[in-house]
Amino acid sequence: MGSTRRGMLNVLIAAVLWGSSGVCAQYIMEHSQMTAQFLTMTRLIFAGLILLTLSFMHGDRVFSVLKSRQEALSLLLFSLVGALTVQLTFLMTIEKSNAATATVLQFLSPTLIVAWFSLVRKARPGILVLMAILTSLAGTFLLVTHGNPTSLSISPAALFWGIASAFAAAFYTTWPSALIGRYGTLPIVGWSMLLGGLFLLPFYASEGKNFSVDGHLLLAFFYLVVIGTSLTFSLYLKGAQMIGGPKASILSCAEPLSSALLSLLLLGITFTLPDWLGTLLILSSVVLISLDSRRRARTA
Numbered sequence: 001m002g003s004t005r006r007g008m009l010n011v012l013i014a015a016v017l018w019g020s021s022g023v024c025a026q027y028i029m030e031h032s033q034m035t036a037q038f039l040t041m042t043r044l045i046f047a048g049l050i051l052l053t054l055s056f057m058h059g060d061r062v063f064s065v066l067k068s069r070q071e072a073l074s075l076l077l078f079s080l081v082g083a084l085t086v087q088l089t090f091l092m093t094i095e096k097s098n099a100a101t102a103t104v105l106q107f108l109s110p111t112l113i114v115a116w117f118s119l120v121r122k123a124r125p126g127i128l129v130l131m132a133i134l135t136s137l138a139g140t141f142l143l144v145t146h147g148n149p150t151s152l153s154i155s156p157a158a159l160f161w162g163i164a165s166a167f168a169a170a171f172y173t174t175w176p177s178a179l180i181g182r183y184g185t186l187p188i189v190g191w192s193m194l195l196g197g198l199f200l201l202p203f204y205a206s207e208g209k210n211f212s213v214d215g216h217l218l219l220a221f222f223y224l225v226v227i228g229t230s231l232t233f234s235l236y237l238k239g240a241q242m243i244g245g246p247k248a249s250i251l252s253c254a255e256p257l258s259s260a261l262l263s264l265l266l267l268g269i270t271f272t273l274p275d276w277l278g279t280l281l282i283l284s285s286v287v288l289i290s291l292d293s294r295r296r297a298r299t300a
Contacts, residue, residue, distance in 0.1 A: 003242050004242065004243055006239075006242060007238070007239040007240070007241070007242025007243035008239065008242075008243055008251060009239070010235045010236070010238050010239030010242070011235070011236055011239035011240060011243065011248045011251040011252060012239075012251050012254055013235055014232045014233075014235040014236035014239060014252075015236070015251060015252045015253070015254035015255040015258065016254055016255070016258040017227060017228055017231070017232040017235070018103075018228065018232050018236075018252075018255045018258075019099075019103060019254065019255040019256060019257070019258030019259035019260075019262060020223075020228060020258060020259070020262055021223075021224055021227070021228025021229065021232065022090070022094060022099035022100075022102060022103050022259050023099045023100075023259055023262045023263055023266060023267060024220050024223050024224045024228055025039060025043075025091055025094055025099065025224055026094050026098060026099040026263070026267060027220055027266070027267065028217060028220050028221060028224065029091075029094065029095055030267075031216075031217060032211045032212060032213060032217050033210070033211060033212075034207075034211050035095070035204070035207060036088065036091035036092045036094070036095040037088065037200060037203070037204045037207075038204045038207045038208065038211075039091055040084070040087045040088045040091050040197070040200065041197050041200035041201060041204050041205070042197070042221070042225075043087065043197070043224060043225055043229060044083065044084065044087055044193045044194065044196045044197030044200075045193075045194060045197035045198065045201070046197075046225045047193050047225050047229040047230050048190050048191065048192070048193030048194025048195070048196075048197060049190075049194060050190075050225070050226065050229075050230040051186055051189055051190030051193065051230055051233070052186075052187065052190035052191065052194060054186060054190075054230070054234070055184070055186035055187045055190055058186065060183070060184045060186055060187050061183060061184075061187065062187050062190075062191075064183060064187075065179065065182075065183045065187060065188065065191065066191075071179065071182075074178075074179060075176075075179060075188065075191055075192065075195070076195060077175075078172075078175055078176045078179065078188070078192050079191065079192040079193075079194075079195035079196045079199070080195075080196060080199060081168070081171055081175075082168070082171055082172040082175055082176065082192060082196075083172065083189070083192035083193050083195075083196040084192075084196030084197070084199060084200070085164075085168040085171070085172075086165065086168040086169050086171075086172045087193075087196070089161050089162075089164040089165035089168050090102055090106060090165045090168075090169075092161040092165075093105060093106075093158055093161040093162040093165050096154075096155055096157045096158035096161055097154050097155065097158035097162070098263055098267070098269050099259050099262075099263050099267075099269075100256065100259045100260040100263040100269065100271065100279075101143070101154060101158065101162065101275075102158075102161075102162060102165065103255060103256040103259040103260075104139075104143060104256045104259075104260075104278070104279045104282055104283075105140070105143070105159075105162030105163065105165060105166055106162070106165045106166050106169050107166075107253075107255075107256055107282050107283065107286060108136055108140065108163070108166035108282060108285075109166045109167070109169035109170040109173065110132075110170075110285065110286050110289045111132055111133055111136040111285050111286075111289065112166055112167060112170040113170045113173060113174060114129050114132065114133075114289055114292075115129075115133060116170070126292055126295075128288045128289070128291055128292035128295070129288070129289065129292050131285075131288050132284075132285035132286075132288035132289045132292070133285070135281045135282070135284050135285045135288065136281070136282050136285035138278075138281050139277075139278040139279065139280070139281030139282035139283075139284075139285065140278065140282065141278070142274045142275075142277050142278030142281065143274070143275060143278030143279065143282070144159050144278075146272065146274040146275075147274050153274070153275075176188055176189075176192070185237055186234075186237075189233065236248070236252075239251075252286075253283045253286055253287065256279060256282075256283065257279075257283075260275075260276075260279065
């Protein structure tokens, strides 16, 4: 198998596993009465430790970023506003709605990124980007109203956390590029997860005695942290390096689709026709942005 096919397979598997991790998180919260805050805290701490261990075994300079005060502060900002916020808002959206809706709303982040850069650079967006913005807005409208502007098909809280999740994902994607370029992806992401989880520890650690946990829930938590976070991240990173960001973005559209299908099969959650149409419109915006990136790369 060639490197391109191998890279595409890695990204596709990662996207499906990411979709399944949201469903897994929903299962844990529903069956243990665990709060989104407590699950965010434990998921980040364990995943951060795993990624830092992998990074250390890989020979990365794990502690170098902590030696510079300015870069340590930048890492702390990324940990709190990036890693912590993107995970917490995502799980809060699941808690207020379901995994599939949370995943689709978070996929608004690419549109937010291109719209923001167009404003900052005072550059008129191209036709593909304009189409992406319009399709993402139309998709969100269908998803949250089912076509009736006088009513919401999801709760206001779910809509708030879902939009917040998209903004957090946009920040998470764009902010740490300088740190990652200097120290590598695994150390920065590992530290950001660990620090984000430790930040919540004084506030939510005491909730640990309120949950009833059995073997199924422990297995689900293991899957969420090890498979759905650590392994998935590594697969996506390796695959994206092989095939490039635009192709990886298109293939990552399998994430919300897998989340919707698994929610239907495992949790009994059904998507109506407006839900599916809204999802496809939002995913098409990601494809349009990726096509615009490829076009710009060819003409550069």
